[in-house]
Amino acid sequence: xxxxxxxxxxxxxxxxxxxxxxxxxxxxxxxxxxxxxxxxxxxxxxxxxxxxxxxxxxxxxxxxxxxxxxxxxxxxxxxxxxxxxxxxxxxxxxxxxxxxxxxxxxxxxxxxxxxxxxxxxxxxxxxxxxxxxxxxxxxxxxxxxxxxxxxxxxxxxxxxxxxxxxxxxxxxxxxxxxxxxxxxxxxxxxxxxxxxxxxxxxxxxxxxxxxxxxxxxxxxxxxxxxxxxxxxxxxxxxxxxxxxxxxxxxxxxxxxxxxxxxxxxxxxxxxxxxxxxxxxxxxxxxxxxxxxxxxxxxxxxxxxxxxxxxxxxxxxxxxxxxxxxxxxxxxxxxxxxxxxxxxxxxxxxxxxxxxxxxxxxxxxxxxxxxxxxxxxxxxxxxxxxxxxxxxxxxxxxxxxxxxxxxxxx
Numbered sequence: 001x002x003x004x005x006x007x008x009x010x011x012x013x014x015x016x017x018x019x020x021x022x023x024x025x026x027x028x029x030x031x032x033x034x035x036x037x038x039x040x041x042x043x044x045x046x047x048x049x050x051x052x053x054x055x056x057x058x059x060x061x062x063x064x065x066x067x068x069x070x071x072x073x074x075x076x077x078x079x080x081x082x083x084x085x086x087x088x089x090x091x092x093x094x095x096x097x098x099x100x101x102x103x104x105x106x107x108x109x110x111x112x113x114x115x116x117x118x119x120x121x122x123x124x125x126x127x128x129x130x131x132x133x134x135x136x137x138x139x140x141x142x143x144x145x146x147x148x149x150x151x152x153x154x155x156x157x158x159x160x161x162x163x164x165x166x167x168x169x170x171x172x173x174x175x176x177x178x179x180x181x182x183x184x185x186x187x188x189x190x191x192x193x194x195x196x197x198x199x200x201x202x203x204x205x206x207x208x209x210x211x212x213x214x215x216x217x218x219x220x221x222x223x224x225x226x227x228x229x230x231x232x233x234x235x236x237x238x239x240x241x242x243x244x245x246x247x248x249x250x251x252x253x254x255x256x257x258x259x260x261x262x263x264x265x266x267x268x269x270x271x272x273x274x275x276x277x278x279x280x281x282x283x284x285x286x287x288x289x290x291x292x293x294x295x296x297x298x299x300x301x302x303x304x305x306x307x308x309x310x311x312x313x314x315x316x317x318x319x320x321x322x323x324x325x326x327x328x329x330x331x332x333x334x335x336x337x338x339x340x341x342x343x344x345x346x347x348x349x350x351x352x353x354x355x356x357x358x359x360x361x362x363x364x365x366x367x368x369x370x371x372x373x374x375x376x377x378x379x380x381x382x383x384x385x386x387x388x389x390x391x392x393x394x395x396x397x398x399x400x401x402x403x404x405x406x407x408x409x
Contacts, residue, residue, distance in 0.1 A: 171276070177306070254300075265280075346375050
């Protein structure tokens, strides 16, 4: 429920009172400094304070008119219906807990785990607001194909179709490598004040009790606010709703550098989260591609990222060129033969009177419900990559005599 501007308190931080925009600013189709000033003067706010608030708000709107003007942490608390005291605790690293979940994943040569950090409900709510109201109104670099509306892996793969050479680079611990300082710098590009950017960076990053990394970035040192001091630097938690789009914002400058590097060496560049792909249709030598690879890895290292040696590969003529699980050695994106054969086999067993869904699920040691959603998901992927093949598989899937189960689970 929206509060009227008259009902809002004009609170401040420190000895001087600061005016922040009432909620009508959020829902207006266009920013109106005239109405803003009128409302402020009617509330008894001084001209100096209004001038400063309007200047900041217009700076933010100048970056992108879709961005909401936010002046202070207290202003954010009003817009998000979040207690100011809670936001201060999160920014001070004394509040905002995460649940740590480990998922085992196989890496050649050694077992590893993927760390997921799920924010508590109150923190998740504010991170979702930041995502929906701020981050969704920013633009990723054109080479980025993940974590923004209307983008799909097949679009990224399609950029590399018909290539002769393909270089694939995987970034190790992508989210956890993006630091609190990186987020701060990216948010500063949106026109918000440095203190608010620092507080937003604290709200969207976390520190691990086991992490002993000392702060490197000067903007994080706020001597005027003792509670904000911390010797450890936060990182972007994989599992927070704000992390995917923040990663795109942080990577925007590096994406531009890599795109320019690729273009200058007659390559195309795409990034899907931590998967980087470079391809060329030109008849280059392997040594030329290796030299280009060294330039790419050098740029990544300079930005603070490490590459996964096992997943960083060069594929040339005569080798299968696959981007994000999609074959790109032809003129159009295609599913690998192994994927199509496995899907055909599933559909054969599901429609077989000898086997059927129950026996097929039992043989795989999973429930019928899990099998249903697994196969339907694989068909959905096939529909996106090869629509004709996907439609044929869906028609076979719909012939299956599934036993009763809750299909919404």
